[in-house]
Each structure stands twice: as C-alpha cells, then as structure tokens.
Amino acid sequence: MTPVPLESIEFQLALMLLIAVGGYLVAAYIHQSAVVGEIILGLIVGPSFLGLITYTDFVSALAHMGAIIMLFVIGFDFHFKDLLRFPYFIIGACGVILPWILGFLAAELFGYPVEGSFFIGAALTATSIAITANALKEMGKLHTNIANAIIGTAVIDDILALVVLSVTIDIVSGSAETFDIILSIIRPVFFIVIAALTGLYVVDKIIVKLDSSEIAFKFPEFVFLFGLCIAFIYALAADFFGISPMIGAFIAGVSINKVSLRNSLSIKKGSEYLYIPFASIFFISLGVLVDLHEVTKAIVPFIIVLTIIAALSKFIGCSIPAKLLGMDRHDSLVVGAGMIPRGEMAMIIALIGLSMGIMGQDAFISIIMASLICTIMTPLLLKDWLFREKHEYPK
Structure with a gap:
C-alpha cells in the first residue's frame, strides 16, 4: 500500500479540519474564542513546530475562500444606514494616522532607513475586519450599535489604509502626486457606492425573480448558488478597485440581506454551513503562515x-x-479593542515593501509576528475583559 504523502491535498484538508475540531476543544477548555484555539493549533502544526502543514497555494486558496464566505455571511446582519455614518470616518481616520506615525518613529528608533520606516508604519494602519467580526458573532454581539461602529469604522479604515499605502509608495519613489492621492480615495468609495446600489436595486430583483421561476421550484438550491456567486463577483470587483476582497463580499451580504425567498433555500443559512469549515481553515492558516524559526534574538x-x-x-x-x-x-473601549487585529492588508503592505527592496526580511517577519499577536489579543480583550466587565457575557 502506498503511503499518503504529507503534501497531498487530501491529507492537508483532512488535517486542517481535524485541527479545526481541536481548536474548538482547546477554546472550550481555556474558555476562549474558537479563533484563539485554531490559531494556536495552526502554529503548532505549521512550520514553527511540527511542519505538517505549510502555507502552500492550496492552503492560501482555502483560507482566502474562507475569509470571503465569512464576511459574506456576517454582512447579512448589517444595514448600510447603520454603517455609513460620519463619526465612523473620524474614528477610522484617527485609527490610521496614529499607527502610521508611531510605527514610523519606532522603526526610525531601531535604525531602519526612512523608506523602510514609512512602509513599517503603513503596515500598521489597516484593521482585519474578519477577526473582530467573527469574535462578535461568536459572542452574539453582531446586532448591536458597537458592532455597527466597529464594522463601519473598519470599512473606512480599509479605504484610508489604501490611501496611506499609495502615499507611502509615492513618497518612497519621490513622485508624490495629488491626483494619485485623490484617485486612491475616489476609487474605493466609487466601488462601495456602485456595489451597494447594484445590490439593492438590481441583484435583489434578480434573486426575487429567480426565486419565483420554475427552476427554483425544481431545484431549491439554485438561488443559493447564484447568491454565493454574487459574493465572489463582489470580492473580485473589490480587488479590481484596490480594496480587500473581503470588503466586497461583506457589501454583497449587506446588499441582499433583505431579500425574502419563498421557494428557495436560504442564501444565508446555506452560506453559514460553508462558513463553519472554511472560516476555521482561514484562522488556522494565520498560525501556519508564521515560522518562528525565522524569529532571531x-x-x-x-x-x-x-x-x-x-x-x-x-x-x-x-x-x-x-x-x-x-x-x-x-x-x-470595545471599539478601540475591536480595531486592534491586523491581517491581510498588513501582510500585503509588508510584501510590497519587501518586493521593492525597501525593507528586509527582518522587518517583514516583525510585521507578521506583530499582526499575529494582535490577532490573538483581540478575542481575549473582547471576551475576558470588556464584555465581562459589563456583565454582558456569561462566565
């Protein structure tokens, strides 16, 4: 009998799902969010310790899919009128400017060149919407004003982080143009407006029409497949406009959450079944991504x-x-804690700096490690300190 190679797709997928189960067991044992348990086990089975899973293209694709499905599902619990408020812009702007400045000063203090310091500061600007949103979902806090504030601010935060990245690249290359900065602001805002209007006034009507069609009677899952397709189309469009695909999937969920289906399977419930395994793989991949052997004294x-x-x-x-x-x-305080985690945007900015030769491997690893620690920190703060402090979460 031929032994199963460790790099085979079947082994990798089976192991990650087993780790997801283990993550829930660990989380229950230590009374923490499942996110924490999954990241810890991902770290153990990854290159840092056992080396059973590496961050291959296959793992990356599953994790990316998980993040998109996760934000699509979470989008069903929000409405645009609750997210698009001016105060969230102010909070998001302050939460971008301060990390950029302090990250730059810290890098300067440790002797990094000015160009690299700009990129290190820029990498600290963007919040990972997936981590906090999932933690709030686990605690049953999505239908709250706090969740609206955090998610609304995080969307603004993602846009402003792109502006910071654009300005940073222009400064480093010595060609800072006002037009490019303005374009960096207009492009994602244009996408959000068009995507929201298209979802509310076009996609919704298409879904209702499909639900009343003869094929929906025969195949109740037909509309669900179409809705899931919309999530990935929105993610693709968001990526084209330069913002996180997860934001695109989130907007898709918000756009179609008012659709009432009569003959078809629920798009939200169907997506939630996919959410469970793929979101777990996303969090496991965060631990797999880190290789502690590259962390030197x-x-x-x-x-x-x-x-x-x-x-x-x-x-x-x-x-x-x-x-x-x-x-x-x-x-x-909950809003402040909810904005702490870093994720894909920090890694993208760090990778750009590394590929441009502006920062070295040591700075890149430092950003990845700081992002991972911040990611683990957030569910702990929300669950064990802030919500328990107000007696809103059971002991």
Missing part, C-alpha cells in the same frame, strides 16, 4: 515594541475619538 525587541505600538495606537486612536463623539466608556 536580534529582532525580538523590535517585535515587542512593534506589537505594543500596533495594539495601543489602534486602541487609543479609536477609543478616544469614539468617547469624544458620544459613546460611553465601555462602548468606546
């Missing part, structure tokens, strides 16, 4: 400082404006 102090700055700059940069704009102390 020389860069440990910078990783510690960068992590502290990444966490505090978002926490302070978002919670103080939220408090000044009328939120109570508890809610403003």
Whole structure:
C-alpha cells in the first residue's frame, strides 16, 4: 500500500479540519474564542513546530475562500444606514494616522532607513475586519450599535489604509502626486457606492425573480448558488478597485440581506454551513503562515515594541475619538479593542515593501509576528475583559 504523502491535498484538508475540531476543544477548555484555539493549533502544526502543514497555494486558496464566505455571511446582519455614518470616518481616520506615525518613529528608533520606516508604519494602519467580526458573532454581539461602529469604522479604515499605502509608495519613489492621492480615495468609495446600489436595486430583483421561476421550484438550491456567486463577483470587483476582497463580499451580504425567498433555500443559512469549515481553515492558516524559526534574538525587541505600538495606537486612536463623539466608556473601549487585529492588508503592505527592496526580511517577519499577536489579543480583550466587565457575557 502506498503511503499518503504529507503534501497531498487530501491529507492537508483532512488535517486542517481535524485541527479545526481541536481548536474548538482547546477554546472550550481555556474558555476562549474558537479563533484563539485554531490559531494556536495552526502554529503548532505549521512550520514553527511540527511542519505538517505549510502555507502552500492550496492552503492560501482555502483560507482566502474562507475569509470571503465569512464576511459574506456576517454582512447579512448589517444595514448600510447603520454603517455609513460620519463619526465612523473620524474614528477610522484617527485609527490610521496614529499607527502610521508611531510605527514610523519606532522603526526610525531601531535604525531602519526612512523608506523602510514609512512602509513599517503603513503596515500598521489597516484593521482585519474578519477577526473582530467573527469574535462578535461568536459572542452574539453582531446586532448591536458597537458592532455597527466597529464594522463601519473598519470599512473606512480599509479605504484610508489604501490611501496611506499609495502615499507611502509615492513618497518612497519621490513622485508624490495629488491626483494619485485623490484617485486612491475616489476609487474605493466609487466601488462601495456602485456595489451597494447594484445590490439593492438590481441583484435583489434578480434573486426575487429567480426565486419565483420554475427552476427554483425544481431545484431549491439554485438561488443559493447564484447568491454565493454574487459574493465572489463582489470580492473580485473589490480587488479590481484596490480594496480587500473581503470588503466586497461583506457589501454583497449587506446588499441582499433583505431579500425574502419563498421557494428557495436560504442564501444565508446555506452560506453559514460553508462558513463553519472554511472560516476555521482561514484562522488556522494565520498560525501556519508564521515560522518562528525565522524569529532571531536580534529582532525580538523590535517585535515587542512593534506589537505594543500596533495594539495601543489602534486602541487609543479609536477609543478616544469614539468617547469624544458620544459613546460611553465601555462602548468606546470595545471599539478601540475591536480595531486592534491586523491581517491581510498588513501582510500585503509588508510584501510590497519587501518586493521593492525597501525593507528586509527582518522587518517583514516583525510585521507578521506583530499582526499575529494582535490577532490573538483581540478575542481575549473582547471576551475576558470588556464584555465581562459589563456583565454582558456569561462566565
């Protein structure tokens, strides 16, 4: 009998699903979010320890799919009128500017060149919407004003992070153009407006028409497949316009969440079944992505400082404006904590800096490690400190 190679698709997928089960067991044992358990086990089975799973194209594709499905499902719990508020722009702007400045100063202090320091600061600007949204979903807090504030701010945050990246590249290349900066702002805003209007006034009507068609009577899953297709089309369009595909999938979910189906399977319920395995793989992949062997003693102090700055700059940069704009102390702290995790955008900015030769491998690894620690930190803060502090989460 031929032994199953460790790199085979079947083995990798079976192992990741087994790790997902283990992640839930670990999370239940330590009374934490499943996200924490899955990332920890991903770290153990990844290159850092056992080396059973590496971040291959296959793992990357599954993780990417999981993130898109996850944000699509989460989008069903929100409405545009609750997300598009001016205060969220102010909070998001403060939460982008402070990490950029402090990240730049920290890199300068550790002797990194000016160009590399700009990129390190830029990598700290963008929040990972997936981490916080999933943590809030686990705690049953999606239908709250706090969730609206965090998600609305995170969407603004993603747009502003793109502007920061554009400005950083222009500064480093010595060709900062006002037109390019304006285009960086207009392009994602244009996509969000067009995507939302298309979803509300075109896609919704198409789904209703399909639901009443003869084929929907015969195949109740037909409309669900179409809805899932829309999620990935929106993700693709978002990527084309330069913003996170996850934001596109989220907008798709928000756009079609009011559709009432009579003859077809629920798009949301069907997507939630996919959400369970693929979202787990996404969180496991965050642990697999990290290789602790590349963390040398020389860069440990910078990783510690960068992590502290990444966490505090978002926490302070978002919670103080939220408090000044009328939120109570508890809610403003939750918003600040919810904006701490970094994810795909931080890694993309770091990869751009690395590929351009502006930052070295040590700076890249430092950003990845700081992002991972911030990601693990957020569910802990939300579950064990902030929500329990207000007695809104059972002990």
